Amino acid sequence: MSDLTESAQETVELQHGCVVTSSLGQRVLLVPRDKYVSVVKALADEGFDICIDLTGVDYLNMPNRVVGHQIAPERFEVVVNLLSMSTRQRIRLRVQVPENDCTISSLFDVHPGTEAHERETFDMFGIVFEGHPDLTRILMPEDWDGHPLRKDYQQGNIPVQFKGSHS
């Protein structure tokens, strides 16, 4: 992410009060967690009315990474890809989510289609989406222990878990 450090030293471009960076020519918005929903709403009014993708990243093994201008890196990141059909543009939002308070607001009211993505992100990373109508596991069994895509999820020698078995 060296290109991010370089752009941070120049004048910082802002959009809806958020730092705009570029990752390999793609427009990325670094959004603070408390402004997240309002920024997505403002972008939706601007034409980014389709939420294509929402996912998470666990940066446990990259604690010293540079996110961008004055943004402190946190362990988790929620990444949202928005699409504007009218201007044929994409924009990506990256939101830092700290480990000790692993919550973020749900986008359900703005983009109802993120419901499944948020459930998947919760399932895989344990990030809680506040205001989500049905935050349950989606891919793993409902009594599964742990969140598999976390970097500290122990791989290998995981006993096979069968629902309802007591062994």
Next chain:
Amino acid sequence: MSTTNPHVIAAGTSEGGQELLSRSELTAKELFREVGAVLRMSEAEAAALAEIQTEAPEDQTMIINMGPQHPSTHGVLRLMLELQGETVLRCKPIIGYLHTGMEKTGENLTYMQGGTNVTRMDYLSPLNNELVFSLAVEKLLGIEAEIPERAVWMRMLLSELNRMSSHLLFLATNGMDIGAVSMMLYGWREREEVLRFFQKVTGLRMNHNFIRPGGVAADLPTGWRDDVLDILALLPSRLEEYDILMTGQPIWRERLQGVGAITAREAMALGATGPILRSTGVAWDLRRDMPYLRYSEVEFDVVVGQYGDAYDRYAIRFNEIRESMRIVYQILDRMPGGNYRIQNKKVTPPPRARIDESMEALIHHFKIFTEGFKVPEGEVYVGIESPRGEIGCYIVSDGTSTPYRMHVRAPSFVNIQALPHMMRGGLVADAVAVISSVDPVLGEVDR
């Protein structure tokens, strides 16, 4: 997080069940919230729907499971349906039966091996999966402009043929689900012709791992042009047969028209892409609107529907086969010569013959196949048009030879969330037609 202590595992986590609850277990507020959740509406909107009877007598409704082992659920999709008589009141797709942790697996495979993993997600259009993964890796490497022309056009050829084979299989399964069993045989038969070509080119019928970062794995075999022309010559008459068999047939129309209708606004709110979005009249095709490869240089039409029903989705896929054939003809005309992969020794393994002569070639070969190539730090999202909609690949690289995070935005995963909306108020007999018209691939839904 995980522990080997069985007692902790047995205690489990308590996020609650994934199932649809019966009405007696729900309060009115919870029912609205749940309807809102499965219909992707706000609670207030759900409450405004007058036809949701909160007081529906328990003995008149029944919750049944459709799947996960049902021949027409296209794999292991499980739907919980709440029925009143034959009418579907509520529906909830329950997925995850085919979850094999492919995104986690992807973090442990080098960029070289990653293709073998992603190709198994949407197993009906494997080449599109490989393509989006390769495009993302190439963008991270910064070599996307250096891919030889022949490789680019070969990728387009394979991608379009794959679209044809995938849609032919859709016609087969859609026919089978509606009751036109002979269509199943025809669809599989024609698809096999395309797969035979893939076998000749890639060595495998499915899961090719042929499109790789840097180009493709091998050049086209001799006689490939005749093989493609044979397929193109065969299909038009066969497609006309299908037209006679299905399109104009009253029974076929009765089964599909007006079934599982969805509006453009709903489809966009749900994030649905591909034929589902186009069936509502939104002309959105990434091949035309955000072109990748050389799609801007070929001529084709984006097929759109009008009513957003199962019939439109059928007709769109049917005609997309014809559009793909049009594109393939243009590709045949323009297929350039030259290299089929980038001549960058850090990314591309040396040709087999060089290994016998050159020590460096042997070292490069060994390094690339054991530790892979390193990809600069960064994160990138690339989306392309697969037969099912936008397939996207989000890769975070930490500078090593394996992705730090590899996420695939699977079109079926998103499209399947539109099922409750399409089924609501319909008949249980139409549920099969609706599932079929979404054309989900469960390997991709569950990953």
